[in-house]
Amino acid sequence: MTRAFNFSAGPAALPEEVLQQVAAEMLDWRGSGMSVMEMSHRGSQFMSIMQAAQQDLRELLAVPSNYRILFMQGGAIAQNAIVPMNLLGRSSHTAAIDFIHTGHWSGRSMVDARKYAPVNIAASSQDTGFACIPTQTSWKLSQDAAYVHVCTNETVHGVEFHFTPDVGEVPLVADMSSHILSREIDVSKYGVIFAGAQKNMGIAGLTVVIVREDLIGHTLPFCPSAFDWKIVADHDSMFNTPPTFAIYMAGLVFQWLKRQGGVAAVERRNVEKAALLYDCLDASDFYRNPVDKDCRSRMNVPFFLQQPSLNEAFLAGAQERGLLQLRGHRLLGGMRASIYNAMSIEGVQALVDYLREFERRL
Numbered sequence: 001m002t003r004a005f006n007f008s009a010g011p012a013a014l015p016e017e018v019l020q021q022v023a024a025e026m027l028d029w030r031g032s033g034m035s036v037m038e039m040s041h042r043g044s045q046f047m048s049i050m051q052a053a054q055q056d057l058r059e060l061l062a063v064p065s066n067y068r069i070l071f072m073q074g075g076a077i078a079q080n081a082i083v084p085m086n087l088l089g090r091s092s093h094t095a096a097i098d099f100i101h102t103g104h105w106s107g108r109s110m111v112d113a114r115k116y117a118p119v120n121i122a123a124s125s126q127d128t129g130f131a132c133i134p135t136q137t138s139w140k141l142s143q144d145a146a147y148v149h150v151c152t153n154e155t156v157h158g159v160e161f162h163f164t165p166d167v168g169e170v171p172l173v174a175d176m177s178s179h180i181l182s183r184e185i186d187v188s189k190y191g192v193i194f195a196g197a198q199k200n201m202g203i204a205g206l207t208v209v210i211v212r213e214d215l216i217g218h219t220l221p222f223c224p225s226a227f228d229w230k231i232v233a234d235h236d237s238m239f240n241t242p243p244t245f246a247i248y249m250a251g252l253v254f255q256w257l258k259r260q261g262g263v264a265a266v267e268r269r270n271v272e273k274a275a276l277l278y279d280c281l282d283a284s285d286f287y288r289n290p291v292d293k294d295c296r297s298r299m300n301v302p303f304f305l306q307q308p309s310l311n312e313a314f315l316a317g318a319q320e321r322g323l324l325q326l327r328g329h330r331l332l333g334g335m336r337a338s339i340y341n342a343m344s345i346e347g348v349q350a351l352v353d354y355l356r357e358f359e360r361r362l
Helices: 016-025 044-060 075-090 104-113 229-234 244-259 263-282 308-320 345-361
Strands: 067-072 097-101 119-124 147-151 172-175 192-196 207-212 300-305 335-338
Touching (some): 044 244, 067 075, 067 229, 075 172, 075 207, 104 119, 104 147, 207 229, 263 300, 308 335, 308 345
Parallel strands (some): 097 119, 097 147, 147 172
Antiparallel strands (some): 192 207, 300 335
């Protein structure tokens, strides 16, 4: 069977090596006579999987020793409520939460945050159609904010932070769901990083939270126990039954990333892939990418045909060539190519070849 090139924004393509390993271990994990899906989460076999996954992630991101890595459920959307419930208890008064509004997902985060505290939109690029990241000199941060929330890569609008915000002593909270492990980051600059796994880390069902230890233990009284970072940390992510198969899958992806040379090597490849695709789009009057060049995402590339009436023909031709899931997000329309870590340079080249071919035919 020939595998297609899958440009889905998530759940996203997985490394073929990982899928082959999963297939080989599906019925019998390392002679245990069981699938990982059948194991007790407290048995020695699964505990070894969990510990290896945590350690490999810590190594890949150079996570400092004073940060905890939590494996949770509910996706990044659940963390939109879990974060304020865990951080707002640090203040004796109801402090505002500062948001940098850069697209759909930071906007979704604000909806939940407003249930717990006042929200201050310290900066927004909404007036540009979310085509850029507001320059940090324009941010109007609160004097005593509980934390500053950013979504460092917006999958819908295709913008990415190419700098680490400086917010002083206020905790910086980052939703990195769609570009975690795609580039090197300095974890010590953040108070909290969270990410759903289904884009660059594995499959849906697992949410990774990396949190500085001094920010743990300040939950609001009504925070459910399963969402209390202290309880989760004290139980080493085993307070309730964790998403065992998703953790196993993430662990295999982490091992694959290490075999690629780690995050630095993967970042170099991602820069090359993104440049290949953006250079093709920029060289044409037939296609359009609306994002400012300084803010373009390396992971999610939205683009539009100058003649929208050709959209369905474009997608049909792409499907015939094994270029799948290129339809844009329902909010924006057009097209979107998500080129996460598992997307090969050959896949991006195949898309570029098709873009040029489709334009020539018309």
